[in-house]
Amino acid sequence: MEHLQQSFTVQYNYNVFFTSALFAVDNTLFSDFLRQLNPAVTIKKILFIIDEGVAEAHTGLTSEIKQYFNQYSQTQLVQDIIVIPGGELVKNDTQYLDRVLEAINTHGIDRHSFVAAIGGGAVLDMVGYAATIAHRGIKHIRIPSTVLSQNDSGVGVKNGINYFNKKNFLGTFSPPVAVFNDELLLNSLSDRDWRSGIAEAIKVALIKDLEFFEWLEANATALANRDREAMNYQIWKCAKLHLEHIRSADPFENGSARPLDFGHWSAHKLEYLTNFEIRHGEAVAMGIALDTVYSNLSGRISAADAQRVIAVIQALGFELAHPLLQVNGANSPILQGLEEFREHLGGELTITLLTALGKGEEVHEIDADILKQAAELLQNQAAQHSTTTVL
């Protein structure tokens, strides 16, 4: 018999909204959004899951949400608002996933209803995964509470949990129905977390957008000093570039298209080796520095350009280097990390380097000697605690 061909496309749309005090009773943004989705369905419910860190830093949040849905009652709030720990723990221990799934079951959350998560990237990842697999996909709403999740991970299409001790071993590609970035949630961040997320902006600027890199150069000090307006623009622009990358390439990574991972290959290894004591953004900042100096030493960009990148990283207050990123022989962790990355990609290594500020290129080989030299240069510059050029 002649074979049958199946072919169809599925359309995905969602907005990323920017606001202040999302659940203030006079802020109709959230309520308007809920109302316009599936207006025909008679019963719509919404279940909230909140990151413990957010709940503790914003003690009024739960009652504010309850008041909000008293006012805007066309969507039925599940009164049992769930609070769970933030950070990798919530992705490592499946009891948290089970807790969300149980709540979805107990409260009769169906495919016309919503699951909303307020929190950092880990909470958004886990709750997004729970929502995706329950009833073959409940509409999920993300309300990111960190710089990193507002400008990068929270606006994308991935979710996941860790399993078999492997990061994101279980997960799906599944867009949210909306993302709400509330600037007030950033108030309670430590300086370290405030800074950390900005690494993703440096990354995307360097491979995509010279003008944005120049803006970061001009505003690094303001950002480090917690200037609200600078932060808002940084988040908006970085999220915009991230969304553009997703839609221009291969959103669910079905082909061989790579995600936006400049500076990330060594960062993953460093996070893991330090048991995540080095924050993701801190590791990415070092990874960017490393791949930037490598780009210079391999003849792709000038020393002056590499120095500009290092200057921004330092002005933001990031560390430049870590002993575990040094190449000390064939068994160095960083070379192991390179090999694991190659395996992860299915056999062929693909790493993004810079051919100019604002322009990335994919390469398939990394020279261990040049890498060693790049790591040493950065270690030396870091040791000088200054921005003196050593390149």
Added chain:
Amino acid sequence: MEHLQQSFTVQYNYNVFFTSALFAVDNTLFSDFLRQLNPAVTIKKILFIIDEGVAEAHTGLTSEIKQYFNQYSQTQLVQDIIVIPGGELVKNDTQYLDRVLEAINTHGIDRHSFVAAIGGGAVLDMVGYAATIAHRGIKHIRIPSTVLSQNDSGVGVKNGINYFNKKNFLGTFSPPVAVFNDELLLNSLSDRDWRSGIAEAIKVALIKDLEFFEWLEANATALANRDREAMNYQIWKCAKLHLEHIRSADPFENGSARPLDFGHWSAHKLEYLTNFEIRHGEAVAMGIALDTVYSNLSGRISAADAQRVIAVIQALGFELAHPLLQVNGANSPILQGLEEFREHLGGELTITLLTALGKGEEVHEIDADILKQAAELLQNQAAQHSTTTVL
């Protein structure tokens, strides 16, 4: 800040192939398929999971697969071929899901590799789910071994497992990369399973394709007598209509589009109440009979047309009625089933009835008195053990 709009489409393509003796060494269909997908990737592996019932009925299958991949070695066969029980058990007990996930982890199956499942609908559902959530989606291949999975469930885009005692509580919409229907796998089916899957052909013919219904009328006896050629055409045509429905409507059911579920609302309840001793197809045949007679009694189709449908169902050897489908007061299980179905749909009931043979229409109300009358008529006709018209 101005909100950001994300919008993209994702393209899904897969073929449903029809063959005989898929893993005979001279049959290059499977090997050709594997080779043309991602030719650039250096390491591609394939992990097989086989339904115990299939492995027992086709004792040479495992060694045949090993010989096949000795011959066509461009894809690396994981030698540990996993055999798991078939039927709902494999969806009810998460140890089987974990076993597949562990094998994916242990054998380093990545997003360039394949997971292939050979079995009935339950095994395909569970393995498809495992493949979907591992590494955010490993390519999965379905090799359905029953009539029902070859003509309907195995060629679609859904997967899932049961959780919290609820059917398909966990699952996703996730197309396979290919489906291979091997006619030889049907040889070992009992008459009951052979017949059971044909109910889905009656269903799709009645709501979509008068000509196919007429073909079923003409070939009901041949199908009941296990005529191979008739069965092959029935599967091909039913799969084709199913694929067309998926692509013409809303493949991942994001809107309010309904799946092809004529005759299914009462069937689900009956399966559940009989603890799945009544097969899905047997329950669907009764559900079709019920909704067809209801369509007549509510003035949508003639008694003669309803009688044609009943005649086909009986000629295939299906039962027409079951005591649990009778309406005996407001607490009858069938009326509870109707209410549960309404809740499942989010508040508004939508049921497909017939306005002609080959044409369905969605209705939002079911009259309990007419339903009672329809169920009684079918019970009477079934009691007569004949095709005498009682309408």
